Structures are given as structure tokens and as C-alpha cells.
Amino acid sequence: MKPFDIVIVGGGGAGLYAAMEAMKTNPALNIAVLSKVYPNRSHTSAAQGGANAALANKAKDDTVELHIFDTIKGSDYLADQDAVDILCSEAPKIIRELDNIGTPWSRLEDNTIAQRPFGGAGRPRCCYCADKTGHTILQTLYEQCLKKGVFFFNEYFALQLSLHDSRMKGLIAMNMKTGKIEAFPARTVLFATGGYAKMYWNRSSNAAGNTGDGQAIAYRAGIPLKDMEFVQFHPTGLRKSGLLVTEGARGEGGYLINALGERFMSRYAPEKMELGPRDLVSRSIETEILQGRGFDSPAGKYVHLDLTHLGADLIKSRLPQIREMSMYFEGVDPIDEPIPVRPTAHYSMGGIDTDNYGRTVMDGVYAAGECACVSVHGANRLGGNSLLDILVFGRIAGHTAAEEAGKFEPSPITADEIAATEARLRSYMQPSGHFERYGILREELGQTLGQNVGIYREASKIRKGVADLRELQERFTHVRVNDTSDVFNTNLMQVLELKNMLDLAETVAAGALAREESRGSHTRTDFPQRDDEKWHKHTIATIEGDRVKLGEKPVTMGRYELQERTY
Numbered sequence: 001m002k003p004f005d006i007v008i009v010g011g012g013g014a015g016l017y018a019a020m021e022a023m024k025t026n027p028a029l030n031i032a033v034l035s036k037v038y039p040n041r042s043h044t045s046a047a048q049g050g051a052n053a054a055l056a057n058k059a060k061d062d063t064v065e066l067h068i069f070d071t072i073k074g075s076d077y078l079a080d081q082d083a084v085d086i087l088c089s090e091a092p093k094i095i096r097e098l099d100n101i102g103t104p105w106s107r108l109e110d111n112t113i114a115q116r117p118f119g120g121a122g123r124p125r126c127c128y129c130a131d132k133t134g135h136t137i138l139q140t141l142y143e144q145c146l147k148k149g150v151f152f153f154n155e156y157f158a159l160q161l162s163l164h165d166s167r168m169k170g171l172i173a174m175n176m177k178t179g180k181i182e183a184f185p186a187r188t189v190l191f192a193t194g195g196y197a198k199m200y201w202n203r204s205s206n207a208a209g210n211t212g213d214g215q216a217i218a219y220r221a222g223i224p225l226k227d228m229e230f231v232q233f234h235p236t237g238l239r240k241s242g243l244l245v246t247e248g249a250r251g252e253g254g255y256l257i258n259a260l261g262e263r264f265m266s267r268y269a270p271e272k273m274e275l276g277p278r279d280l281v282s283r284s285i286e287t288e289i290l291q292g293r294g295f296d297s298p299a300g301k302y303v304h305l306d307l308t309h310l311g312a313d314l315i316k317s318r319l320p321q322i323r324e325m326s327m328y329f330e331g332v333d334p335i336d337e338p339i340p341v342r343p344t345a346h347y348s349m350g351g352i353d354t355d356n357y358g359r360t361v362m363d364g365v366y367a368a369g370e371c372a373c374v375s376v377h378g379a380n381r382l383g384g385n386s387l388l389d390i391l392v393f394g395r396i397a398g399h400t401a402a403e404e405a406g407k408f409e410p411s412p413i414t415a416d417e418i419a420a421t422e423a424r425l426r427s428y429m430q431p432s433g434h435f436e437r438y439g440i441l442r443e444e445l446g447q448t449l450g451q452n453v454g455i456y457r458e459a460s461k462i463r464k465g466v467a468d469l470r471e472l473q474e475r476f477t478h479v480r481v482n483d484t485s486d487v488f489n490t491n492l493m494q495v496l497e498l499k500n501m502l503d504l505a506e507t508v509a510a511g512a513l514a515r516e517e518s519r520g521s522h523t524r525t526d527f528p529q530r531d532d533e534k535w536h537k538h539t540i541a542t543i544e545g546d547r548v549k550l551g552e553k554p555v556t557m558g559r560y561e562l563q564e565r566t567y
């Protein structure tokens with residue numbers, strides 16, 4: 001195959017914005033987007049609530065500076081302040097740009113873009129398209145990429161970077177339709193593969209494919225990952241499935257109620273109530289349940305999210321998908337009854353360490369979106385800031401890759417390298433004496449993470465998690481794929497995803513054990529205070545042999561000094 005100037009791995013919001021911007025920067029470039037699902041089925045399409053921007057349409061006194069401060073405070077002061085400046089300053093421009101190219105934003109009565117309140121935000125600044133914001137953004141971007149001549153390789157599964165003496169030569173991927181291993185020689189590769197929160201199998205709001213493939217590929221190629229221990233639990237997952245009920249439901253005025261009928265958030269965030277930041281609201285719900293004030297059912301313990309006082313009109317017009325999901329998956333119509341909810345693993349704050357331009361430490365390799373860690377979310381992301389992140393930093397990374405592609409000479413990927421990859425995949429199909437099943441290891445991975453490296457953490461539990469993960473890695477060497485066919489071998493792909501999740505789970509657990517403090521989403525019951533003296537820094541995970549090696553990196557400060565975080 002002729003070398004590409006840019007190979008983008010991932011067709012979600014970050015990947016498509018990067019592709020669109022790279023084409024705009026230099027229309028002569030040869031750009032490929034690879035995606036293991038059809039691009040418009042990427043997890044971005046599941047985003048409901050909206051994207052933040054200080055447009056000041058709803059609250060006239062909103063400013064970019066307030067958005068910056070809310071984001072830094074929300075991050076528990078772990079975000080890099082120069083990156084947050086970029087995120088929030090670019091926000092109004094990028095929302096308007098999407099408006100210009102066709103995203104159908106909901107409108108206020110004066111016809112300006114509508115904005116709703118979101119957790120941890122001082123003003124209503126979340127721009128939305130009913131409760132289908134991600135879906136509409138993704139459709140808009142996909143159209144633009146098709147129009148601009150981006151090459152799409154849909155249903156291709158990225159396997160590894162091709163390296164020669166640590167120099168990146170391109171990407172190796174499997175064509176899922178034929179099972180064939182194909183080479184993508186490239187001057188630059190940009191990862192936009194989304195998050196890893198699906199590793200918390202049993203309760204996660206994420207799409208099945210959010211298995212951190214790009215992060216794992218980068219990690220195994222020697223590229224550092226940052227702040228992996230920070231995994232966000234969203235307060236309101238549906239009780240049975242963990243599927244998401246958007247924060248927009250509380251933004252529109254929904255209440256959280258315990259089994260005693262109390263609006264219990266008054267105990268934890270008297271000022272912000274249900275619109276406290278996610279880490280705080282999730283901990284509050286779990287505490288109510290742990291202290292016996294939750295509801296119980298065969299499908300698990302839960303609290304109520306009550307929207308009944310909002311009225312049928314508002315629910316039907318602004319939260320139609322939430323109504324549909326509650327009826328379908330819980331059998332309750334939120335117009336008449338409260339929704340049973342419990343926190344669910346939702347978002348990866350950690351990811352591939354990049355600079356503010358999307359560059360990693362490896363020449364020609366870039367990352368953007370949820371798979372990257374710039375970092376703008378620090379220890380806790382605010383709702384509505386991730387769609388914004390993928391757009392702003394997707395655009396920046398796409399621009400950088402387009403500007404820099406000419407610096408890197410392409411070189412061919414050898415037939416030997418392809419043959420070695422084929423042999424590796426085939427080895428999963430060869431019989432072995434001691435046989436392990438994918439499904440069992442996958443289940444155990446989710447269980448141990450949920451129990452030992454979940455919302456509340458402590459040394460003895462995390463150590464158990466670390467030991468379990470080591471054992472799972474060992475057992476993984478005996479996993480065999482039963483299906484030996486070439487066409488859409490989902491069993492093989494699940495096994496490859498499992499390996500990616502196991503490698504990343506070890507970085508999550510290692511960071512969680514090392515970080516002896518509580519900050520944002522990372523709550524250590526044995527170290528309940530934030531410890532700025534020892535831990536106001538990023539963790540950096542690299543691979544050494546087959547083990548995680550932890551390092552650190554300073555946090556970039558700016559106008560805002562460290563403060564206690566109250567709501």
C-alpha cells in the first residue's frame with residue numbers, strides 16, 4: 001500500500017475532527033481513518049448531555065475565565081492550567097464552527113444556541129442537541145470528512161505500531177471482514193481510540209469497544225501513559241445495565257432521593273446539591289447505599305433519580321432518549337415514576353501522555369480525545385468537558401500532524417513483520433494443554449476492578465487487585481480462540497481487547513496503589529485527605545519487561561493556586 005501522510009486510528013469525534021482539520025490544513029495530504037466500528041457508531045454517538053462553552057447565551061455573565069476556573073477546581077487542581085486555557089478559550093469558536101457546518105444545536109427563544117446547567121459548573125454553559133448531542137456532532141463531522149476526501153477503512157482492527165529501531169513506520173491492522181493482516185505505512189499515526197472504562201465490565205456506561213486499544217498499543221510501543229488511576233464513575237447509571245442517564249437530567253432539575261425519601265445531596269453539597277461534580281455525587285450515592293439508606297432489589301442496590309416534577313412536556317422534548325431507555329431497560333416511565341440509578345464506570349481521565357499539540361514522546365505519533373491525557377480533566381472531569389476536549393484537541397492534533405507529516409520519511413513495512421503478526425494471532429487458535437476461556441477471564445477482570453479498584457479504594461484491596469491482575473495475565477497466556485474462521489472473528493477480537501484491558505488495568509491499579517491520597521475520582525479510605533505536598537503531580541506509567549514502571553511529572557500551574565475544594 002502507498003504510504004499515508006496521516007493514519008488516524010479511531011472514527012469518533014476526536015478522530016473525525018482531526019481528519020477534517022488535517023484536510024483543511026493541507027488538502028493535498030493522503031489521510032486514512034481506521035475504525036473497528038462504523039465511524040458513526042463510535043461511542044461519541046452515545047453522548048447525551050452536551051458540550052461546554054462560555055457563550056453566555058443563557059447566563060449573560062458567563063465568561064471563559066469562569067469556565068477555566070470551574071474546570072481547574074473540578075480537576076482537583078491536577079489539570080495542567082495552560083491546557084485548560086486552550087480548552088476553554090477555543091470552546092465558543094468550536095461550537096459556532098459546528099453550528100456553521102450543520103450541527104442542529106437546540107435553541108433558546110431568542111434563537112441563540114441553548115445551554116443547560118451541568119455538574120460543577122458555575123453557570124449554565126452546556127450546549128446541547130436535546131439528549132442526542134454526540135450523535136449529531138458525529139454525523140456532522142462524518143459528512144465533512146466524506147466531502148473532503150478522507151479515506152475510510154471501516155471495520156479494521158488496529159493491532160500494533162510498526163517500529164524500526166524505535167522509529168515509527170506505520171500501523172499494522174486486521175481487516176475484520178477477511179481476517180487479513182494489512183500494513184499501513186505512514187509518516188504519522190494519530191491515536192483517537194476513546195476510553196478504557198469498559199474494563200469495569202459489570203457496571204459501565206461505555207460501549208463494548210471502549211477497551212483502550214490505542215493506549216495499550218502505545219504503551220507496549222514504549223509511549224508513556226499519564227494519570228491512569230483516575231477513572232470517573234458517573235453518578236447515574238441505570239440500576240440493571242449501568243447504561244447512562246445523562247447529567248442533563250439533573251441539569252433540567254432532577255432530584256436524587258434515598259429510601260427515606262430524603263434529597264440526600266443536602267448532606268454532601270449543600271450549595272450545588274445534585275449538580276455537584278461527579279466524583280462527589282457518586283461517592284454520596286455509594287455512601288447512602290453503604291450506610292443502609294438505599295433501596296434494595298434482586299437487581300442490586302440503588303437510589304432514585306426523580307424527574308416526575310419536571311412534567312411530561314419537558315421530559316419528552318429535552319430528555320426523550322432518557323425516557324426511552326428507562327422504559328426499555330428498567331420498565332419505568334420517568335414521567336410517572338423515579339428512575340432506579342447507581343454509579344457506573346464512565347470515563348478515563350488518564351491516557352496517552354501528550355503535549356498541548358497532541359504530540360507524544362515518539363516522533364510522528366500523536367493522540368487526541370479520550371485516549372489521550374493532555375491533561376485538561378486532572379483527577380475529575382466535568383460533565384460536558386469531554387465532547388469539548390475531543391473537538392478542541394482533535395482539531396489541534398490533526399493540525400499538528402498535517403503540519404509535521406512532511407518531516408518524517410515513510411519506510412515500508414516488511415512482509416516478515418506481517419507474517420510475524422499473523423503467527424502471533426494464529427497462536428491463539430492452536431490447542432494447548434491447559435485451556436482458559438475468554439469469558440471467564442473477562443468477567444473476573446471486571447469483578448476484581450469493581451471490588452478492589454472502584455470508587456472507594458484502600459491499600460489491602462488494591463494489592464488484592466494487583467495480585468488478581470497478575471494471575472489473570474498468567475492465565476491469559478493459555479486463552480484459546482474457539483472460532484478459527486477468518487470472517488468477522490469476534491472471538492479473536494475480544495481476546496485481543498482483553499489483552500489490551502489487562503495491560504491497562506495493571507497501570508490503573510499500580511497508580512491507585514502508589515497514590516497515597518484522595519483526589520478527585522481517586523478516593524483512598526486509608527488516605528482520605530488530598531496531599532499536595534507529596535502528590536500534587538501526574539503519575540507516568542511505562543512498560544519495563546512486562547511490568548508497569550511508575551514515574552511522575554509536575555503539574556503545570558497558572559493563575560490559580562491550590563485551594564480546598566468545596567461545593
Ligand SMILES: Cc1cc2nc3c(=O)[nH]c(=O)nc-3n(C[C@H](O)[C@H](O)[C@H](O)COP(=O)(O)OP(=O)(O)OC[C@H]3O[C@@H](n4cnc5c(N)ncnc54)[C@H](O)[C@@H]3O)c2cc1C
Pocket residue numbers: 009010011012013014015034035036037038039042043044045046047048049050051052133134156157158159192193194195205206207209210213214244246346347368369370371383384385386387388390
Ligand atoms: C454514554 C455516554 C455519554 C456521554 N455523554 C457525554 C456528554 O454529554 N458530554 C461530554 O462532554 N461527554 C460525554 N461523554 C464522554 C464522551 O462522549 C467521550 O469521552 C468522547 O465521545 C470520546 O470520543 P473519542 O473520539 O475520543 O472516542 P470514541 O467516540 O470512543 O471513538 C473511538 C474510536 O476508536 C475506534 N477504535 C478503538 N479501538 C480501535 C482499534 N483497535 N482499531 C480500530 N479502531 C479502533 C472506534 O471504532 C471508534 O471509532 C459520554 C460518554 C458516554 C459513554
